[in-house]
Amino acid sequence: MKKRIAILNVLTLVLLMMLPLFAVKPVLADNFTQAYIRADRMKASTAGNVLVVFKPVGTGTEAKVKVTFAAGYTVDASPTVNTTGLPSGVTALPGTLSASGTGQVATITGVTDLTPGTLYGVNIATGITNPTADVYENTVTTTTAGDVTIDTSNVAVRVISDDQIVLTATVPPTFSYTLSGNTDTFTTDLSSSSVVSTSGKTVTIATNADKGWIAWVKSANAALSSTTTGESIATTGTVNATPDTLSTGSNGYVLDVDLTTDSGTGTGTVTVDPEYLGADTSSGGTLSTSLQPIGSANGTTDGDVLTLIARATISAVKGAADDYTDTLTVVGAGNF
Amino acid sequence: MPIYIEILFIVFIFSIFFWHPSFVVAGPVSTNYELNNYSFGSGGTENSVSNDFKMLGIAGEDIGESNSSLYKTQDGLVYTLSANLPPAASLTNPASYYNKLKVVINDGGNPNDTLYAMAVSTDNFASDTRYVQNDQTVGETLGSEDWQTYSSWGGADGVNIIGLDSSTTYYIKAAAKQGNYTETGFGPVSSASTSSPTISFDIDISASDTETDPPFAIDFGSLLSETITESPEKVWVDFATNGESGGKVYVYGQNGGLFSENRGYTITSATGDLSTLAEGFGAQGVTITQGSGGPFSVNSPYNVSGNNIGVTNSTIREIFGSGNPIGGGRASFLLKAKSGSTTPSAGDYTETLTVIASASY
Numbered sequence: 131m132k133k134r135i136a137i138l139n140v141l142t143l144v145l146l147m148m149l150p151l152f153a154v155k156p157v158l159a160d161n162f163t164q165a166y167i168r169a170d171r172m173k174a175s176t177a178g179n180v181l182v183v184f185k186p187v188g189t190g191t192e193a194k195v196k197v198t199f200a201a202g203y204t205v206d207a208s209p210t211v212n213t214t215g216l217p218s219g220v221t222a223l224p225g226t227l228s229a230s231g232t233g234q235v236a237t238i239t240g241v242t243d244l245t246p247g248t249l250y251g252v253n254i255a256t257g258i259t260n261p262t263a264d265v266y267e268n269t270v271t272t273t274t275a276g277d278v279t280i281d282t283s284n285v286a287v288r289v290i291s292d293d294q295i296v297l298t299a300t301v302p303p304t305f306s307y308t309l310s311g312n313t314d315t316f317t318t319d320l321s322s323s324s325v326v327s328t329s330g331k332t333v334t335i336a337t338n339a340d341k342g343w344i345a346w347v348k349s350a351n352a353a354l355s356s357t358t359t360g361e362s363i364a365t366t367g368t369v370n371a372t373p374d375t376l377s378t379g380s381n382g383y384v385l386d387v388d389l390t391t392d393s394g395t396g397t398g399t400v401t402v403d404p405e406y407l408g409a410d411t412s413s414g415g416t417l418s419t420s421l422q423p424i425g426s427a428n429g430t431t432d433g434d435v436l437t438l439i440a441r442a443t444i445s446a447v448k449g450a451a452d453d454y455t456d457t458l459t460v461v462g463a464g465n466f
Numbered sequence: 467m468p469i470y471i472e473i474l475f476i477v478f479i480f481s482i483f484f485w486h487p488s489f490v491v492a493g494p495v496s497t498n499y500e501l502n503n504y505s506f507g508s509g510g511t512e513n514s515v516s517n518d519f520k521m522l523g524i525a526g527e528d529i530g531e532s533n534s535s536l537y538k539t540q541d542g543l544v545y546t547l548s549a550n551l552p553p554a555a556s557l558t559n560p561a562s563y564y565n566k567l568k569v570v571i572n573d574g575g576n577p578n579d580t581l582y583a584m585a586v587s588t589d590n591f592a593s594d595t596r597y598v599q600n601d602q603t604v605g606e607t608l609g610s611e612d613w614q615t616y617s618s619w620g621g622a623d624g625v626n627i628i629g630l631d632s633s634t635t636y637y638i639k640a641a642a643k644q645g646n647y648t649e650t651g652f653g654p655v656s657s658a659s660t661s662s663p664t665i666s667f668d669i670d671i672s673a674s675d676t677e678t679d680p681p682f683a684i685d686f687g688s689l690l691s692e693t694i695t696e697s698p699e700k701v702w703v704d705f706a707t708n709g710e711s712g713g714k715v716y717v718y719g720q721n722g723g724l725f726s727e728n729r730g731y732t733i734t735s736a737t738g739d740l741s742t743l744a745e746g747f748g749a750q751g752v753t754i755t756q757g758s759g760g761p762f763s764v765n766s767p768y769n770v771s772g773n774n775i776g777v778t779n780s781t782i783r784e785i786f787g788s789g790n791p792i793g794g795g796r797a798s799f800l801l802k803a804k805s806g807s808t809t810p811s812a813g814d815y816t817e818t819l820t821v822i823a824s825a826s827y
Contacts (some may be wrong), residue, residue, distance in 0.1 A: 161565055161629050164711050168824035170782065172667070183826075215781075267632075267662060284564070284632045285827050286663035286707070292680030295671060295701055295819045299686035299724050299803060301733075303811035338691065340729050340810035395744075396808035430808035466811055 160187040164249065165270050165283040167197070169260065172293040177204075177259040183220055183251040184270050186244045190280035195223065195238040195252065198269040202261025205231040209257025211238055220251035231257055244272065263291045305343070305464035306336040314440065320363070320454070322446040325376045325412040330439040332390060335431060339464030342398045342427035345436060347385065347406075349417035350457035354383050354442060359449035363442055365417040371404045375413040376443045383442040384414030385458070387424045391435035398429030402436070414441050421461065548649070549642040550574040552582060554656040556624065557638045561791065562661040562708045564632040564827065569598070570624030571640055573616045574653075580644040581613035585652050586627065587637045598638075603629045613643065635659040663708060667715070667823040670702040675753075675796070689724075689733075689805040689815070694740045694773050697801040700752060703786065705762070705795035705823055712760075712788035713825035715797070717768075719817050722779040723747045724803060726812035733809060735817075740773040745806035747817070748775025749799045754786060757794020762786060768799060775802050778819060785821075 163185040171178035182197055199205055211229045213222035225242040236254055244250060266289060271282040310332040320326050337343050353362040366382040367374030376382035386408035392400040402425045406415030415424070425436050438460065496516045533539070556570040571582050584598040585591070585608075597608040602625055605612075619625055630636060637657045643649035670678040684697045707713040723735040724747050736746045750771070751764030763769075765784045767776030776783070778801075786797045801819075 161631070162827075164826050166709070166711075166713075166824045166826040168716070168782075168822065170822065171820065172822045181824075217782075265665060283827055284663050286665045286709070286825060288665045288667045288823065290667060290669070292682060293669065293820055293822055295669070295682040295684060295821065297684050297686065297697070297724065297801065297817045297819065299695075299733075299815040300688045300813040301726075301805045301809050301811050301815060302688045302690065304691050304807065336807055338805075338807065338809050338811045340731070340812075395806075397810075430810055432807040 160281045162270065162281045162283040163187055163247070165285050167268055167270065167285045167287050169258075169287065171260065172288060172290050174260055174263040174289050174291055177256070179256075180254040180258045181216070181251060182254065182270060183217070183249060184272070184281070184283065185249045186246050186272060186281050188272070188280035189246060190272075190274055190278065192241050192244045192272045192280055193239070193275035194273045194277070195241055196269075196271040196273060197236045197238075197254065198271070199234045199236065199258065200261070200266035200268055201234065202264075202266065203234060203268075204259035204261075205234055205236050206257030206259075207231050209236050210255045212253050212255050213251065214253065216251040216253075220249050223250045223252040227252065229254065229257070241272075260289045263289050265289075301338065303464060303466050304336070304338045305462075306334070307462045308334045309460060310334075314438075316440070316442065320442055320444045320448070322379050322444050322448070324378055325382075325441050325443045327386070327411060328440045330388075330437045332435050332437050333460055333462065335427070335434045335436075335462055336393075337464040338430050339466040340397070340430060341465035342429050343431070343434070343462055343464050344426040345424050345460065345462040346421035347417070347424045347438070347458055347460045348419055348421045349385075350419070350459070352417045352419050354454040354456050356449065356451040356454045358451040358453050361449045361451075363444055363448065363454060367416040369405055369416045369418055369422055373405060373408045373413045373415050375410075376441060378443050379445060380443065381445050381448060383417065383440070383456075384408070385417055385424075386411075386414035386439045386441055388437045388439065389425070389435075390437045391433065392427075393431045393433045395432040396430035398427035398431045398434070400425060400427045400431075400434045400436075408441070412441065414439070417456070417458070421459075424460075547647055549580050549644045550576050551650045552576070552640040552642050552653045554654040555584065555638055555640050557636065557656045557658040559658050559661060562664065563626070564661045564663040564708055565630050565710060566626040566628045567630060567636055567658050567660060568624050568626050569619075569638060570622065571616055571619050574642065576616075576642055577644060578617070579615060580642050581615060582619060582640050582642050583608055583613045584619075584627075584638055584640045588631075588634055590637045590655065590657070591639075598627055602627055630660050632660050633662045661708065663825070663827045665707040665709065665713065665823070665825040666704065668704040669821055670704075671699050672702060673699050675702060675798070684801065686801075686803055686815075689803050689809070691805055691807050691809065694802055694804045697803075700798040700800045701749075701819070701821065702796065702798045703821060703823070705786065705797070706757075706793050707825035708791045709825035709827045710791065711826035712790045712792060713823060714765075714784045714787040715821065715823045716782045717749060717778055717785045717799075717819055717821050718780055718782045719778040719819050720780070721817045724815040724817050726810065726815045728814050729810040729812045731810045731812070733803060733805060733815065735777045735779050737767045737775065737777040740775060740802055740804045743804065745804050745809050746775065747778075747801070747803040749778050749785065749801050749819075750775050751785060752798045752800050754797040755794075756788070756792050756796070759790050759792040760788045760795065761790075762788045762792055762795040762797060764797070764799075773802065778817075782822070
């Protein structure tokens with residue numbers, strides 16, 4: 131019996147002496163290798179997304195991330211979290227994340243085990259409101275499911291009275307309107323057997339008027355007139371949104387407007403007024419001594435171009451002269 | 467159980483102890499020697515050596531010790547062979563460190579091959595005693611690898627003990643040894659405190675380097691068609707942090723450019739050369755300096771000049787940054803805009819830029 135007791139004593143002694151070999155060392159929390167908190171808004175008393183980034187060191191099994199905000203912050207009971215829009219090089223915090231707030235602590239649960247040395251990030255998208263302007267020290271902590279701290283770091287953040295700059299600017303109105311010339315001559319003598327046209331003159335329009343532009347024309351006499359003969363070649367038809375076609379052998383005079391360029395720059399689309407939208411080389415719109423719209427656009431442009439061509443034909447008895455003339459006034463305006 | 471099995475078991479257990487170097491129990495035996503007694507009282511064996519064991523002793527010597535709260539005298543051969551006790555190490559916080567402290571060991575006149583170890587505590591060793599590891603972190607145990615020479619501990623320049631808590635006072639003491647039987651106890655204690663992590667950040671709006679107060683606003687005035695217009699004022703920032711990994715200043719926009727609500731149109735922010743862009747808006751870093759640390763630098767896409775600009779839209783982008791602690795950082799950026807021939811005329815173009823900062827600890 132005494133021998134057995136002695137053996138037990140020896141065994142006990144042996145086990146006690148060997149205990150340090152098997153004892154688990156107490157785990158001390160580490161600092162993160164790197165940790166920062168970036169609020170999207172640094173303005174006092176302002177709520178906004180809060181980005182939390184950290185690089186773990188400890189080898190424990192993480193299950194939670196806790197952010198302890200300094201006194202003065204408002205932590206909602208149900209903050210929301212996500213991992214969208216993280217900075218380059220930051221890995222989304224893994225897991226099926228959810229968050230809760232208690233006091234000054236926002237706790238993110240559902241975190242799966244983290245890899246030491248990896249830079250993780252998570253957004254606390256809502257539920258955090260800045261305190262008054264000052265410097266604050268918040269704490270980022272990872273813990274096990276049992277709330278044993280694995281890594282922790284204190285992070286200083288700054289709250290300022292205003293973090294925004296309001297910029298204002300004015301874009302002044304512009305309108306550019308250019309005629310390619312002020313005289314235009316019929317390419318041949320007027321004839322009773324054909325319709326003769328002028329070479330044509332262009333009007334180029336550029337404007338930043340968001341509603342576009344309008345161009346008008348009016349004729350001095352609504353006819354080609356000769357002081358030598360005292361005769362006129364009157365314009366044909368009426369202003370009725372429909373072009374007229376000249377008939378050879380009869381006096382006639384119209385204005386044809388062609389769309390030469392509808393600029394691809396800008397928002398506008400050019401429309402030639404239907405009165406002057408001649409279908410061929412014998413047709414055009416009736417001229418008036420009052421301004422009549424010849425074209426328009428519904429937006430900005432850096433160079434729409436219209437070409438104005440006068441067309442005429444005469445009867446066989448029209449008095450001969452070389453001074454038949456008319457003066458067209460072509461104007462435009464931006465519609466701002 | 468038969469008695470011989472029990473005896474064999476005991477022999478087995480004891481053989482484990484002898485095999486394991488960290489355990490010493492009575493009764494080691496070699497071919498020529500057997501150590502019967504570990505006592506070093508009066509008498510003992512003088513300098514006994516075998517293939518497996520060595521014992522330092524001197525016949526007739528005793529070990530004595532007298533001490534007070536400040537001093538301790540010890541006698542006996544062991545103490546005459548001990549290394550010099552290291553005086554208090556220099557423990558300082560030279561640059562507002564929040565997670566490290568600088569320690570310079572006092573070698574106490576020991577030879578170059580003397581090894582030193584350091585114990586660390588946050589309560590002056592009342593209940594917290596840890597040790598500086600050879601990687602300069604603080605650990606629970608003192609391993610043989612944590613004994614290093616004066617030069618390995620940084621010599622006169624010292625080393626930083628890292629991984630410390632902020633705003634905490636740390637106490638440190640050192641021990642020395644130079645070969646067997648020469649290890650000293652830990653010497654006197656010195657202390658220093660880590661700082662709090664810090665960050666300072668401020669925004670100013672001015673044509674020159676001037677401090678201003680909010681609200682912050684910049685009016686471009688008229689953006690003449692196809693003309694590059696600079697903002698009449700720059701955006702200035704002050705930035706400083708003791709963050710180990712420095713910090714960054716970010717900028718982002720609310721509208722993605724200059725937006726006219728009346729026209730429903732945006733002069734879109736972009737990265738590029740306004741000389742060739744039909745229209746655009748963006749930022750360009752202009753000046754950057756630091757008082758210490760850093761360097762503070764302008765980051766892409768804002769590190770451009772001339773008529774080049776970097777985009778400022780809803781994505782938060784780094785405009786200034788430093789990878790190291792920085793003091794007295796000051797930087798500015800200006801804004802440039804260009805309206806095109808077809809940019810709708812309006813007097814209400816606006817953008818709200820948000821400028822924020824963070825420091826990395």
